Amino acid sequence: MNLTVVGTGYVGLVSGTCFAEMGNTVTCIDIDSKKINNLKKGIIPIYEPGLEAMVMRNVQNKTLQFSTDLSVHLDKIDVVFIAVGTPMGDDGSADLQYVLQVAKEIGRHMTHPMIIVDKSTVPVGTADKVKRTIQEELNIRKLSIDFDVVSNPEFLKEGDAINDFMKPDRVVIGADNEEAAKKMRTLYSPFFRSSADRLILMDVRSAEMTKYVANAMLATKISFMNEIANICELVGADVNKVRIGIGSDSRIGYSFIYPGSGYGGSCFPKDVKALKRTAEEHGYTANLISSVETVNDKQKLIIAQKVVKRFGEDLKGKTFAIWGLAFKPETDDMREAPAIYTIRELTNRGAKIQAYDPKAMDEAKDFYLKDIKSISYHSSKYETLQNADAMILLTEWKEFRSPDFEEIKVQLKQPIIFDGRNQYNDTQMDELGIEYFQIGKQTYS
Numbered sequence: 105m106n107l108t109v110v111g112t113g114y115v116g117l118v119s120g121t122c123f124a125e126m127g128n129t130v131t132c133i134d135i136d137s138k139k140i141n142n143l144k145k146g147i148i149p150i151y152e153p154g155l156e157a158m159v160m161r162n163v164q165n166k167t168l169q170f171s172t173d174l175s176v177h178l179d180k181i182d183v184v185f186i187a188v189g190t191p192m193g194d195d196g197s198a199d200l201q202y203v204l205q206v207a208k209e210i211g212r213h214m215t216h217p218m219i220i221v222d223k224s225t226v227p228v229g230t231a232d233k234v235k236r237t238i239q240e241e242l243n244i245r246k247l248s249i250d251f252d253v254v255s256n257p258e259f260l261k262e263g264d265a266i267n268d269f270m271k272p273d274r275v276v277i278g279a280d281n282e283e284a285a286k287k288m289r290t291l292y293s294p295f296f297r298s299s300a301d302r303l304i305l306m307d308v309r310s311a312e313m314t315k316y317v318a319n320a321m322l323a324t325k326i327s328f329m330n331e332i333a334n335i336c337e338l339v340g341a342d343v344n345k346v347r348i349g350i351g352s353d354s355r356i357g358y359s360f361i362y363p364g365s366g367y368g369g370s371c372f373p374k375d376v377k378a379l380k381r382t383a384e385e386h387g388y389t390a391n392l393i394s395s396v397e398t399v400n401d402k403q404k405l406i407i408a409q410k411v412v413k414r415f416g417e418d419l420k421g422k423t424f425a426i427w428g429l430a431f432k433p434e435t436d437d438m439r440e441a442p443a444i445y446t447i448r449e450l451t452n453r454g455a456k457i458q459a460y461d462p463k464a465m466d467e468a469k470d471f472y473l474k475d476i477k478s479i480s481y482h483s484s485k486y487e488t489l490q491n492a493d494a495m496i497l498l499t500e501w502k503e504f505r506s507p508d509f510e511e512i513k514v515q516l517k518q519p520i521i522f523d524g525r526n527q528y529n530d531t532q533m534d535e536l537g538i539e540y541f542q543i544g545k546q547t548y549s
């Protein structure tokens with residue numbers, strides 16, 4: 105099929121490239137001309153394992169191209185995907201301005217029947233708004249062209265996005281028209297040749313809702329476990345053991361019950377807020393969803409609080425080595441990362457930071473921590489330790505899992521580790537003589 109994907113970010117670039125890999129002809133559009141010029145030169149704007157090689161291959165095969173101009177890429181197109189950002193608006197709801205701008209552009213330039221797909225995460229009712237916006241533009245042009253608006257929320261995870269897209273757990277399609285649903289099934293069928301029932305068809309509103317509910321459920325599991333971790337710490341229990349104890353119940357399972365310093369990223373925080381807002385707009389107070397958010401906001405500061413408890417309120421003259429800035433491993437994405445909150449809290453109290461992350465340091469330097477003067481960036485995890493008062497682990501990159509603890513002891517002023525992801529074994533830390541602080545278990549030192 106001939107496809108256009110509008111919005112060449114994490115979702116648009118990965119989806120467009122994967123569709124091209126399956127033999128479709130794809131144009132990825134973005135209003136960011138720097139991004140598009142770079143992509144044309146083979147410079148990939150994000151770090152995502154496996155993406156660069158796949159983009160190169162498809163550009164070479166002429167199945168993938170990039171442009172800033174949607175108007176000339178609607179000709180002979182079967183399906184247009186809207187994959188632009190839906191950031192958090194001032195009142196917590198999803199800001200639909202970019203989605204509706206694209207809808208307007210489509211209405212202004214479409215010349216033949218096509219399917220328009222909402223791939224961005226959008227609140228219930230957005231497909232209707234997109235439809236109305238396109239129709240208004242067609243009315244202005246005095247044209248009558250058939251089109252369908254389909255909801256196809258994306259479930260890929262940054263860091264494993266190619267794998268998730270190529271072998272999806274499920275593809276949700278919300279369509280109110282059988283022809284459109286059939287076309288979407290045809291487009292996606294190469295992605296699950298072994299089991300077609302992973303394509304879940306439903307009405308548009310339920311599909312829009314499904315994405316928010318999936319993210320809210322995962323965020324709830326994280327906040328629940330973080331709250332349990334904090335209680336464990338107070339009562340002298342070990343959350344690491346409790347986690348295994350409950351995960352063994354098949355009704356609960358092991359996934360997403362790791363305690364830590366809170367969830368971040370571009371999706372969970374804004375989607376939880378937007379779902380709460382949607383409920384409010386319909387006169388419903390979503391108490392559980394509100395609490396998920398409150399618990400997370402507090403949890404993002406839990407490591408900074410442990411540092412303050414250990415070193416005192418005033419951190420002037422103290423230096424901390426930070427391992428990990430990205431909101432999770434295998435990505436350079438720092439949106440809403442707990443590292444931002446931790447580093448701001450520590451530097452506000454006068455501390456100096458020596459940071460290392462395998463992929464996210466440019467994001468931190470150029471954007472998220474740009475205003476912070478008392479931070480230096482280092483080319484290796486061990487380099488950050490020199491003359492630091494403690495090491496703080498905030499992202500569970502694989503290279504941090506089994507470090508040389510003797511080296512850590514030699515480099516730090518005193519052997520102290522704050523572990524925001526419970527990566528290490530406290531018995532081993534005790535044997536090594538390292539003062540070890542983790543989430544959900546008291547530290548005996």
Ligand code: NAD
Nearest residue numbers: 111112113114115134135136188189190202224225258262
């Ligand atoms: P992103 O910020 O990485 O990319 C969005 C892109 O859209 C940007 O490059 C921006 O320049 C472009 N854009 C904005 N307005 C445009 C316009 N009018 N025309 C063309 N391009 C335009 O965002 P993302 O992370 O890819 O997320 C996109 C959507 O997918 C969001 O709704 C998000 O919630 C959802 N989503 C994201 C993920 C994820 O892991 N990142 C996963 C599932 C769903």
